[in-house]
Amino acid sequence: MKEKWIQEIKTQGYCRIPQVYSPEEVKKGLEMTRYWYEKSKDQVSSRLSALTKNDLYLWNPHYKDHFFLDLFFRPKILQEIMMHFLNDQWFRAIPADEPNYILQNLMGRSSDQKLALHIDSFVPYHSEFVYMLQASVVLEEQTEDNGCTVVIPGSHLSGKYADQGAFDQAVPVLSQPGDLIIWDSRIWHGTLANNTDRTRWSIIAAFSRWWIKQMFNYTDNLPQEIYDKLTDNQKAIVGFCSIAYNDEQEGIDRKRGYDTLLQNVEDYRYKRQPEVV
Ligand SMILES: O=C(O)CCC(=O)C(=O)O
Ligand SMILES: [Fe+2]
Secondary structure, eight states: OHHHHHHHHHHHSEEEETTOSOHHHHHHHHHHHHHHHHHHGGGOOSOOOGGGSSSEEEEOGGGTOHHHHHHHHSOHHHHHHHHHHHOOTTOTTSOTTSOOOEEEEEEEEEOOSOEEEEOSSSSOOOOSOOOEEEEEEEOSOBOTTBTOEEEOTTGGGSOSOOOGGGGGGOEEOOBOTTOEEEEETTSOEEEOOBOSSSOOOEEEEEEEOTTSOOSSOHHHHSOHHHHTTOOHHHHHHHTTTSOOOSSTTTOSOSSOOGGGOOSOGGGGSOOOOOOOO
């Protein structure tokens, strides 16, 4: 089955996998998203990108509850697709049948105004090699009325930044609670405006190859109680097996094995001893 989704992502740049999550998981996800959004919405820096100013965002939900990371760890199909596109065959310190890609960012999002077409891969390029994909866990139905995601199929291979003139040809990705939508971060995408008075929450994670700088400094800041719940491989996905060493005495190859994982998150914060002069 995964071949069908992989093929769609390769050719169209995205796919929608129906009903990956149970109604119970969706219900819990929505309750927790609403709870944490209310609790944290006033604590957001004004240093936001122009794209993200108007909409509802729950930033870094994985700093708040382990449930949000687990949403992306549990489905086997998600892991298989991400491994297909993002695993580095030369990352030999991690077993070849386990993920060596990393979490680039994680957020909850609901639409308000139209979101302009954009790419999230920072550079457009034409290649079969992919270095970033996004996965959106749909918690509420997405329709043309409430600000669903829209995409330009095939645009991930255009080798160009998004052309706003193409918005009229964008295809709405209609989805149901429990669906999982995956797109190549090069695809031209955005959202319609939300013309209802309701939310349309989804939890969106970007995963990238291990060498890409993450959006936030997770490896210094993941709460210890969440770190303690992760398997070694899940720690690697959060970034703990690809941290840059502080100097050549500590290590050189950033493709680190599980044997370099530390007990406590605070131990990753390097404390260089002041030199005595
Ligand atoms: O909410 C969506 O469907 C898309 C959001 C998006 O493109 C983004 O946050 O980069
Ligand atoms: Fe995006």
